[in-house]
Structure formats: C-alpha cells, structure tokens
Amino acid sequence: MTKSAPNITAEKDPALAAKHLEEAFAIFYAESQKLETQQAALQEKINQLSSELQKSNQRLGILLNAIPAGVILLENNIVLLHNPAVLQFLPSLSTGNHFELPHDWQASIAPGEYLIGNAEDRNSPQKMVQVIRIDEGIRSFVQIQDITANIALHQETQRENRLTAMGKMAAGIAHQFRTPLATALLYSSHLCDDEVQPEMAKEFALRLRKQLLDLEKLSQDMLRFISNRPTKTVLSSAKQLIDEAQ
The missing domain is CATH 3.30.450 (Beta-Lactamase)
Structure with missing residues (x-):
C-alpha cells in the first residue's frame, strides 16, 4: 500500500499568499486613488464655495454700506x-x-x-x-x-388736496351765497325806503336777519372745512330744517 502525496493548501503556499496580498494591495491602492480624487474634488468645491461666499459677503457689505x-x-x-x-x-x-x-x-x-x-x-x-x-x-x-421727508410730502399732498377740494367747494358755494345775499340786498333796499310801513319794515328786518344768519352759517361751514376740524353732530327737528330751507 503506497502513501498519497501531502495536500498543500493555498494558505501554506507562499507564492499564492503573496499573490493574494498583491491583489489586496492593488484594490486598496485603487480605492485610495478614488478617495484622493474625490477628496481633491471635494476640496476644490469647498474652495469654490468659500470664494463665492467671500465674494457674496463683499457684495453684501457694499450693498449694506450703500443702503x-x-x-x-x-x-x-x-x-x-x-x-x-x-x-x-x-x-x-x-x-x-x-x-x-x-x-x-x-x-x-x-x-x-x-x-x-x-x-x-x-x-x-x-x-x-x-x-x-x-x-x-x-x-x-x-x-x-x-421717513421725515415722506411724512412732510404726505402732509403737503393732503394740504394740496384740501385746497383743491376747497376751491371746488368755493365755486359751488358761491351760488349758495349769491341767493341769500341778493335777497338781503333787496330787503335792505326796502328798509331804506321812507314810505315803508313800520310793520313791513319789521318784517323786512326779520327776513334780512335770517338771510344774514344763513350767510354766517355758510361761512362757518367753510371755515370748519379749511381748518379740518371734525364737525359736530347736532340734533334738529324736521320743522327747523323746513323753515331754514324756505
């Protein structure tokens, strides 16, 4: 009976172990090269972003100083x-x-x-x-x-608007002045007539006074608008409004 040759495994073969080690080193070297490439690209990206951030900060500083x-x-x-x-x-x-x-x-x-x-x-x-x-x-x-200048401009604009509105109101109110003024002049001319009876003279005087009061009321309304004061709410009876309209 003959003896079989001893079984030599790869682990006990120095040449095979060296080959495996060489392959592992090659893989490690390749991966290291990839990592170095990625790290270089990442560092380049970081440098680029840092440069852009620095430029942005400079532009922001210039912008802030210009505001x-x-x-x-x-x-x-x-x-x-x-x-x-x-x-x-x-x-x-x-x-x-x-x-x-x-x-x-x-x-x-x-x-x-x-x-x-x-x-x-x-x-x-x-x-x-x-x-x-x-x-x-x-x-x-x-x-x-x-905002001082803005407020002053706003106030000036409001003042001009009030003056414009006042001009329009003055043009409209002139017609309201004309009627009671003409009536008052008519009554005053009657009072100057020596032939007017005392009863009629008293009636003319009362009507003249009413027209003058209407003119005074119109003047007060206009002055109140110019001074921009809030108007007061006054209760009036329907009879009083009808009498004033007559």
Missing part, C-alpha cells in the same frame, strides 16, 4: 453686524453689545414709528424714523429709516 437706511443684524438680541448708516440714528451702537432702542425715542401713533431728536436743538432737528424688525429664530433683522 441709506440703517441695518442691524442681531443674534439673541446681540449686535453681530451693522452698516454705517445706522450710526446717524444710534451713534453709540457697536457689535457685541445688547440691542435696545433709546428710551428718549417718542413712540408715534403709528406702530414702529418714533420721533427722535430735541425740539429745542436747532443743530439737530427732530426726525421721524420707522423701525422694522424681522425675527427668524435666534437671529433678527432691524431696519431704521428716516
């Missing part, structure tokens, strides 16, 4: 960033400090509008500013804008 309104960026109500324009409203504002509006700013009737400045200081006239705050999580955006 005439004051702009403040807050985080947890701490000043992170502000443009130079805001210093005309808040000279002591600085980054890193807690933000709050000055206590001497007088709140207006309109929400978010404040009257600032000292009325007695001619070198620093009073201004009306509008404060807009937008909260987004822990960050807030605050805009402070001088």
